Amino acid sequence: MAEFTTRIKELRAAKNMKQGELADLVGVRRETIIRLEKGQYNPSLKLAVDIARVFGCAVEDVFIFDDVN
Amino acid sequence: METNAKIRTPEQRTKDKTLSRRERTEAAQQLKRERYFADPRPSMSLKKQMKLDAMLNFVTSATFLTMFTSEVLGIHGRNTVVDTLMVLFVLAAIVSIAVYFRFNAKYKRELPDELSQLNTLKATQYANAIIVTLFAIVLLISGAATRNSVTVGLSHAMYLLVGMVFLHEFLTKILFIVFEGNDDADEEEE
Numbered sequence: 001m002a003e004f005t006t007r008i009k010e011l012r013a014a015k016n017m018k019q020g021e022l023a024d025l026v027g028v029r030r031e032t033i034i035r036l037e038k039g040q041y042n043p044s045l046k047l048a049v050d051i052a053r054v055f056g057c058a059v060e061d062v063f064i065f066d067d068v069n
Numbered sequence: 070m071e072t073n074a075k076i077r078t079p080e081q082r083t084k085d086k087t088l089s090r091r092e093r094t095e096a097a098q099q100l101k102r103e104r105y106f107a108d109p110r111p112s113m114s115l116k117k118q119m120k121l122d123a124m125l126n127f128v129t130s131a132t133f134l135t136m137f138t139s140e141v142l143g144i145h146g147r148n149t150v151v152d153t154l155m156v157l158f159v160l161a162a163i164v165s166i167a168v169y170f171r172f173n174a175k176y177k178r179e180l181p182d183e184l185s186q187l188n189t190l191k192a193t194q195y196a197n198a199i200i201v202t203l204f205a206i207v208l209l210i211s212g213a214a215t216r217n218s219v220t221v222g223l224s225h226a227m228y229l230l231v232g233m234v235f236l237h238e239f240l241t242k243i244l245f246i247v248f249e250g251n252d253d254a255d256e257e258e259e
Contacts (some may be wrong), residue, residue, distance in 0.1 A: 005247060028182040029115060031249065035184060044183055 003066045009037045011055045011062065026050040075103045105180055113176035115185050116249055121172055123242035125165045128237045132158040133232035140225045185249075192244035200237050 012022055019037075023030045026047060035041035036051075043063075044052070052059045082096035113121075139145040146152065166170050180191070211219045221229070221232060 002087065024106075029179060031115075031183050032184040041184055047183060 001038075004042060005039050005064045006036055006049065007062055007064065008033070008051065011057070015055070022051070022054060025054050076100065076107060079103060091229055101180060105177060108177040109150075110175065110177045113172065115179045115181060116246055119242040119245050119249075121169055123246070125162075125169050126160040126239035126242060128158055128165050130232050130235035130239055132162050133228050133235065135166055136249050137225055137228035137232055140228065141219075143219060188245050188248040189241070191248055192241045194242050196237050196240035199240055200233060203236075204233070 003052070012019070019030045019033045023033045027050070028047065032041065032043075036043060048059050048063055052062045055062060079096040079100040083093050083100060085093070085096075088096070132155065135151065135158055136145075139148065139151045139155065144151055
């Protein structure tokens with residue numbers, strides 16, 4: 001079982017970016033960004049790539065899957 | 070000028086027959102987004118849209134189902150409670166339609182995204198199950214109450230059908246709101 005976490009909040013804070021601004025840049029609602037930050041929503045590959053591009057890093061640097069087993 | 074160009078490019082791509090269907094669909098989505106950002110009106114969140122739609126669907130459904138019940142039971146015009154209810158629901162439907170159009174004129178509608186599409190799909194599946202269960206319960210009760218013989222005329226069946234369609238829509242919107250949860254307090258103050 002893999003545990004899903006993201007570094008979106010941390011990367012967003014570093015860029016001084018609000019949730020709404022990130023949401024507009026990647027074409028989703030603010031609610032979706034909130035769910036992603038809480039690790040409650042597993043995004044599509046396209047959304048994951050779009051978010052990683054906004055922060056200028058690789059997908060695996062933003063989305064982390066920790067294998068519990 | 071820049072905004073016009075942003076809208077014109079995807080607009081032309083949606084009509085370009087040399088492109089594949091997928092590319093044209095993507096262009097249509099981009100066109101929607103550009104039009105949304107170009108619209109100067111304040112935005113109405115998807116959850117608020119659903120609340121507005123749910124209100125309209127509820128009163129419409131209630132009106133038709135009350136009409137159906139009073140017609141099938143043969144109490145139309147003879148039962149003051151049912152007749153008053155029907156008048157109230159019709160009035161509520163008229164007010165809801167006015168409110169619906171007022172809000173739609175004042176605000177632009179927030180576009181759905183992948184999470185909302187997922188929640189809509191989930192809400193629709195739950196609503197389907199609830200409607201089928203409700204229908205089965207109503208059939209069982211009517212069967213037991215009338216010794217398995219219920220006669221429903223075609224016009225009455227139309228009331229039932231329209232009422233059920235709006236009830237289904239109402240349930241879908243309410244379930245969507247439940248699945249979306251309450252994330253409003255999570256925006257950071259900067």
